[in-house]
Amino acid sequence: xxxxxxxxxxxxxxxxxxxxxxxxxxxxxxxxxxxxxxxxxxxxxxxxxxxxxxxxxxxxxxxxxxxxxxxxxxxxxxxxxxxxxxxxxxxxxxxxxxxxxxxxxxxxxxxxxxxxxxxxxxxxxxxxxxxxxxxxxxxxxxxxxxxxxxxxxxxxxxxxxxxxxxxxxxxxxxxxxxxxxxxxxxxxxxxxxxxxxxxxxxxxxxxxxxxxxxxxxxxxxxxxxxxxxxxxxxxxxxxxxxxxxxxxxxxxxxxxxxxxxxxxxxxxxxxxxxxxxxxxxxxxxxxxxxxxxxxxxxxx
Amino acid sequence: xxxxxxxxxxxxxxxxxxxxxxxxxxxxxxxxxxxxxxxxxxxxxxxxxxxxxxxxxxxxxxxxxxxxxxxxxxxxxxxxxxxxxxxxxxxxxxxxxxxxxxxxxxxxxxxxxxxxxxxxxxxxxxxxxxxxxxxxxxxxxxxxxxxxxxxxxxxxxxxxxxxxxxxxxxxxxxxxxxxxxxxxxxxxxxxxxxxxxxxxxxxxxxxxxxxxxxxxxxxxxxxxxxxxxxxxxxxxxxxxxxxxxxxxxxxxxxxxxxxxxxxxxxxxxxxxxxxxxxxxxxxxxxxxxxxxxxxxxxxxxxxxxxxxxxxxxxxxxxxxxxxxxxxxxxxxxxxxxxxxxxxxxxxxxxxxxxxxxxxx
Numbered sequence: 095x096x097x098x099x100x101x102x103x104x105x106x107x108x109x110x111x112x113x114x115x116x117x118x119x120x121x122x123x124x125x126x127x128x129x130x131x132x133x134x135x136x137x138x139x140x141x142x143x144x145x146x147x148x149x150x151x152x153x154x155x156x157x158x159x160x161x162x163x164x165x166x167x168x169x170x171x172x173x174x175x176x177x178x179x180x181x182x183x184x185x186x187x188x189x190x191x192x193x194x195x196x197x198x199x200x201x202x203x204x205x206x207x208x209x210x211x212x213x214x215x216x217x218x219x220x221x222x223x224x225x226x227x228x229x230x231x232x233x234x235x236x237x238x239x240x241x242x243x244x245x246x247x248x249x250x251x252x253x254x255x256x257x258x259x260x261x262x263x264x265x266x267x268x269x270x271x272x273x274x275x276x277x278x279x280x281x282x283x284x285x286x287x288x289x290x291x292x293x294x295x296x297x298x299x300x301x302x303x304x305x306x307x308x309x310x311x312x313x314x315x316x317x318x319x320x321x322x323x324x325x326x327x328x329x330x331x332x333x334x335x336x337x338x339x340x341x342x343x344x345x346x347x348x349x350x351x352x353x354x355x356x357x358x359x360x361x362x363x364x365x366x367x368x369x370x371x372x373x374x375x376x377x378x379x380x381x382x383x384x385x386x387x388x389x390x391x392x393x394x
Numbered sequence: 395x396x397x398x399x400x401x402x403x404x405x406x407x408x409x410x411x412x413x414x415x416x417x418x419x420x421x422x423x424x425x426x427x428x429x430x431x432x433x434x435x436x437x438x439x440x441x442x443x444x445x446x447x448x449x450x451x452x453x454x455x456x457x458x459x460x461x462x463x464x465x466x467x468x469x470x471x472x473x474x475x476x477x478x479x480x481x482x483x484x485x486x487x488x489x490x491x492x493x494x495x496x497x498x499x500x501x502x503x504x505x506x507x508x509x510x511x512x513x514x515x516x517x518x519x520x521x522x523x524x525x526x527x528x529x530x531x532x533x534x535x536x537x538x539x540x541x542x543x544x545x546x547x548x549x550x551x552x553x554x555x556x557x558x559x560x561x562x563x564x565x566x567x568x569x570x571x572x573x574x575x576x577x578x579x580x581x582x583x584x585x586x587x588x589x590x591x592x593x594x595x596x597x598x599x600x601x602x603x604x605x606x607x608x609x610x611x612x613x614x615x616x617x618x619x620x621x622x623x624x625x626x627x628x629x630x631x632x633x634x635x636x637x638x639x640x641x642x643x644x645x646x647x648x649x650x651x652x653x654x655x656x657x658x659x660x661x662x663x664x665x666x667x668x669x670x671x672x673x674x675x676x677x678x679x680x681x682x683x684x685x686x687x688x689x690x691x692x693x694x695x696x697x698x699x700x701x702x703x704x705x706x707x708x709x710x711x712x713x714x715x716x717x718x719x720x721x722x723x724x725x726x727x728x729x730x731x732x733x734x735x736x737x738x739x740x741x742x743x744x745x746x747x748x749x750x751x752x753x754x
Contacts (some may be wrong), residue, residue, distance in 0.1 A: 284479040287446050292493025292545070293467030302492070304484040389483040 119357030130257070130372070137300075137365035140355035152393060154364035163340060164348065164365065168372075171344045173327065179319040182263040183312070189377065191300065194278045204275070208268040218335050220331030222261045223248065251341035258342055259330050266322065270315050278304065279309035294308050309388045316376055316384065345369045396457030396470075396548035396581055397422050398443065404451035405438050405605075412438050414605045415452070420549075425582045427596035431628070432587055435605040437553055440585045444473050446552050457548055467497065472542035473551040476558060478534045479524040486537045486700050487522040490544050505544075512543040515574070532563045539574070552584040556591065573752050593617065622734075623743040626670050631699055635676075635710025637669040637744055638740060640740050650706040652685035666740025673700065673711040675731040678720070683727025689720045703728065 119265065139148040158164050193204050210218065225233050225245035234244040247257045281304065289299050289322070327346040330336055336343035336351065343351075345365065353362030396422040405413035413435040428436040444453060445466035454462045480489050486504045486508060488568045513519045516536040524619045526534055535555060536552040542550055552571075556564045572595055573583055586592055593613040601608040601616065601624075609621040620626035620635045625635045639649045641663050647654040647743040649669075671700075680708075687703040687710075699719040704727065712728065720726055737746040 095451035109672050116445075188499060282477065282479065283473045284477055287444075288473070288475060288479040288481075289493075290446070291444060291466045293475050294493060295496070302496075303481060343723065 113318075113348045128244060132363040132366050135263040135360050136367050138360050140359040140363070142359055144353065147360075148361065154361050155368075157361065158368060159365055163199050163343070166340060167343045167348045170255060170340075170342065171324065174255065174262075174344060175320065175323040178257050178262045178266070178323050179316060181268055183315055183319065185263060185267040186274055186315070187305075189267060189271040190274040190278055191304065195274050204272075208272055210265045210267075211269045211272075213265075215322055216332050218261070218265055219329045222257075222329075226257055247337060251338045254338060254342045258326075258333060261329065261333075262323075262326065266319070270319070273315055274308060274311060281307045296394075306389050310390055313384055313388045320373065320376060320380065323354040324369065360374075372377055397455075398457075398549055398583065399453075399455040399583070400443070401437070401453040403442060403486065404440065404450045405435070405447060412605050413442070416602075416607050417452075417598055418607065418610060420581065420583055421430070423579045423581055425572075425580075425584065427592040427599045427754045428583065428585045428602060428606075429589060429592035429596075429599055429628075430587065434602045436585045436587075436602045438442060439602070439693060440444045440473075440551055440553055440583060442550075443469075443583060445469050451533055460574070468480070472545045472547040472549075472553055474538045474542050474555045475537075476554040478526070478538040478555075478558075480534055480537055480541075482526050485523050485525055486529065486540070489526070489537055491542045493541070494544060507543045508546075509540070510677075512540040515605075516540050516570075516577075517541065519685050531559050532567060535559065535567060539571075543578075548581065549751035550580050550582045552582065553717055554586055555584075556586070556753065557588070587644060589632055590631065593629065599629075601628065602630075609693060619668070619745065621745055623668060623670070623738050626738070626745075627734075630672060631713040632673050635671045635673075635705075635708065636738070637708045637710065639667050639669055641665055641667050646705065651687065652705075655682075663746070664739055664741065666747070668736060668738040668743070670736045671710055673713045675734045676703075676710060676712045677729050677731075678712060678714055678727045679727040681727055683729050683731070685728045687726055687728050689722050689724045689726055691722055692719050694719065 120338075135147075137151060137152050167198055193200055193207075225231050226235060228244065228246050228249060233247070238244055245253050248254050285303055285307070286299060289303055294302070296376070316323055325346060326374065327350065330342055330344055330347045331350075334342040336347050346369075348364045349365045349369070352365060354360050399440055399704075400418045403413060404411065412414070415441055416435075418426075429438060430436045442449050445461070445468075446463060449462050452462070454469070456469055461497040462505060476499060480486075480493065484492060487550060490509045490512065491502055491505050494500055498505075499546045509522070510519070517749060518533065518540060519606060520536070521529060521533055525723070526537070529537065536554070536646075555571075556567050559567060566671055568591060571584075574580065576593075584591075584595060586595075593599075598611060598676050599613050603624050607624050609616055611619075616625060616629050620629060620634070622634055626690075627636065628647045631668075631693055637649060639647045639654070641647055642665075654722045685705055687705040689701050689708060690704050693700040693702075694716055697716070699714045699716045701719065702709055703712050705728070739746055
């Protein structure tokens with residue numbers, strides 16, 4: 095009996111591995127191997143298109159520590175992340191709560207707010223270049239109409255990064271909204287009714303009932319947002335090319351500059367590896383702090 | 395505590411009427427049960443009292459104040475939901491404290507003493523630091539009641555609070571609710587579809603069907619004198635047997651299985667009548683009896699037997715002894731308790747107040 099059971103079990107395990115194999119091969123070829131390879135590159139002097147490589151050891155990493163621009167880029171990226179994620183999640187949450195109401199025409203608003211997500215990022219970037227244009231851009235026209243001074247936006251090192259942040263919030267909020275809306279639909283409506291009878295106001299209901307009950311989804315959205323924000327490249331490439339004066343230069347763009355403009359693959363790999371460690375560290379931090387406060391509904 | 399008055403309350407959604415013209419007064423310290431089948435409008439009526447649904451027409455007065463359009467929190471009511479609606483991320487203690495902390499100026503110590511007082515009454519002192527998912531159904535129910543108690547509202551609303559519990563627990567909680575009502579002198583409006591809950595809990599029962607009030611009265615009153623055939627069959631288990639008969643001009647009530655003489659003291663008796671008999675108002679007889687019937691089904695329920703007997707095309711239930719209960723298919727004679735059976739209008743189903751003299 096037990097012998098036959100063991101055979102069946104072994105067969106099932108074999109089948110499981112057989113089914114997993116194709117995706118494992120792809121993962122290995124296109125994810126794990128490049129990571130290892132880039133770590134290997136980071137220890138060498140490698141130039142784009144040049145088959146010769148020279149052993150450098152930790153020299154690239156030491157160079158990174160001394161690279162003032164790297165620290166500025168890291169700061170830009172951190173600033174971008176720490177503003178874009180909280181702001182777009184707050185906007186998304188407020189939109190989702192509004193969409194959750196049973197008012198008529200909500201389907202239209204839902205589509206409208208989700209629409210930016212479907213626009214290709216390069217096209218969206220071009221549109222916002224026009225919107226931000228100093229001379230004729232609608233945003234400056236609006237500011238002017240309100241009696242506020244016109245800004246140089248993408249050409250002003252003080253405003254270029256905030257301009258990209260604003261655009262990112264516009265682009266991402268709809269996506270987060272949709273995920274949060276799905277979570278909101280799962281919160282039993284009688285909890286809100288009980289709170290209303292208790293006299294708990296809308297703000298308190300949002301903070302003390304809605305947020306804790308959708309915390310697993312919020313947590314998911316924060317982690318996804320973190321990953322997204324470190325991959326931001328297209329907007330910078332299309333809108334500012336990292337300028338002016340590197341005020342919008344972020345890690346992915348700096349990797350691109352080093353690898354493909356300065357053809358220094360070794361150094362670019364070093365930055366990429368540092369970014370990877372940085373993101374993993376941040377996600378770990380989020381998991382240890384926010385992750386522990388997440389409340390899962392239903393059975394444990 | 396307070397009196398609650400519903401005056402001509404109506405509710406409609408997009409021109410579809412769900413509650414018609416309900417007028418009802420719940421006296422101070424009364425346990426009023428709204429009972430009826432699902433979809434009869436009882437929950438909607440309760441939710442209008444709570445302020446969770448708008449009142450389309452009519453007036454709602456609590457303790458002398460018109461609260462027809464007041465926000466829920468302005469009505470000084472507390473509600474226990476069918477699903478309990480406990481906040482899943484809070485402990486039992488926090489569940490009870492949350493509303494008080496957010497809406498009253500009570501000190502922490504006062505809130506604490508209220509919660510412990512309620513916990514004492516409900517016997518949940520040991521459960522206060524547990525979360526809902528760590529509690530059984532009955533324990534959650536107690537916490538939900540505790541959350542209502544600590545508010546010290548004028549009126550308690552219960553929306554099918556026992557229907558998620560198993561039969562045994564439901565029985566026990568019924569007793570507990572009755573005790574709470576008696577000991578604390580609460581004013582309660584309680585919604586249920588279970589006529590046994592209505593009969594055992596209510597000081598008065600309001601029976602609803604299709605959005606309309608059918609009858610309001612003390613449980614035994616409704617049981618003994620149902621206003622119409624709907625109430626007659628809904629209240630009481632086993633349900634009342636209904637036998638359609640014809641009345642002819644000579645004062646005889648005729649049916650294929652029997653004939654009965656009627657006291658024609660009252661004029662205006664309709665041609666079509668319905669005779670209503672409860673199981674305990676019929677007995678089997680060794681002789682021919684007033685009517686003949688055939689036993690269709692025999693249920694032995696312990697102390698007694700319930701016999702389903704076909705009288706012509708109709709079926710009625712008869713209580714009998716377990717010993718010697720007749721087998722299905724047996725022809726039996728039936729005697730009716732003439733002082734207790736009732737008559738209903740054949741077309742409208744309304745009760746007719748009339749003495750019947752049945753003859754074989």
